[in-house]
Amino acid sequence: MLFEREELTPQGRLEVLARLFGQAAARPGACPEPGRVPVETLHAYGEFEKHVRYLLEAAASQQNTVYRKARLKKLERTLNTLPDELMASLPAGPGENWLRFYRALMRFLEQMDEAQMALDEEEYTTVIRKMIHLAASVSDASAVRVDAASMFALMLMQMELLRLSRPKKQKKRKRRRKKPAKAQ
16 A cells, blocks of 8 residues: 555664664764774873783782783783774774774773772772874864764664563463352
8 A cells, every 4th residue: 555654573672773873973974994093093002001900010920829920811811902993993984893992992991800909099090081182083083073963963873672572571471260060
C-alpha cells in the first residue's frame, strides 16, 4: 500500500543512531594525516608521560613484591603503547575505531590502580587533570569532534546496544487452578 510503513527493527535503530552520530561528530575540514600529531597534543602527552614516568620510578624504588613489580612492568608497557594508540586514533573517522586512544588511557588508569602505586589525593588529582587535558587536546585535533551533540548521540547508541544485549525476559505463565471435580 502507499501509506504502509515498515516498523524499524532494533538493528535499524542502531544504524540510524550511528549515522546521526557520524553527522554530529564529523569534523568539517581536513582530518589529521596518519602519523601526524599536532604540537599542542604532543605537549599535553609529554606533560602526562613525564609525570607518570616520575611516579613509576618512585613506585619502583619502594620495596616491592613480585606481584607489584609485575604490575608496574605491565603499566610501563601500556604507557609505551599510548603513542601508537594516539596516532591511530587521530585520523580515525566516526565509523572507525576513534575511541582507541581514550580506551587505552582508561585501561592505563585501571592498571595504575591495580599496581597499587599508593598515590595521595594531590598526585591522583594531578594525574587525572593531565589525562583530561590530554584527552581534550586529542579531541581538538582528531577527525571526530567530541561535543554535547556527538556525546548525546553516542550515549543513545550505548543505550540501544545495552537494550539489544539484555536477555529477553520470558513472560511468566500463570498457573491455572484446577476446578475441583463436582461430586455426583
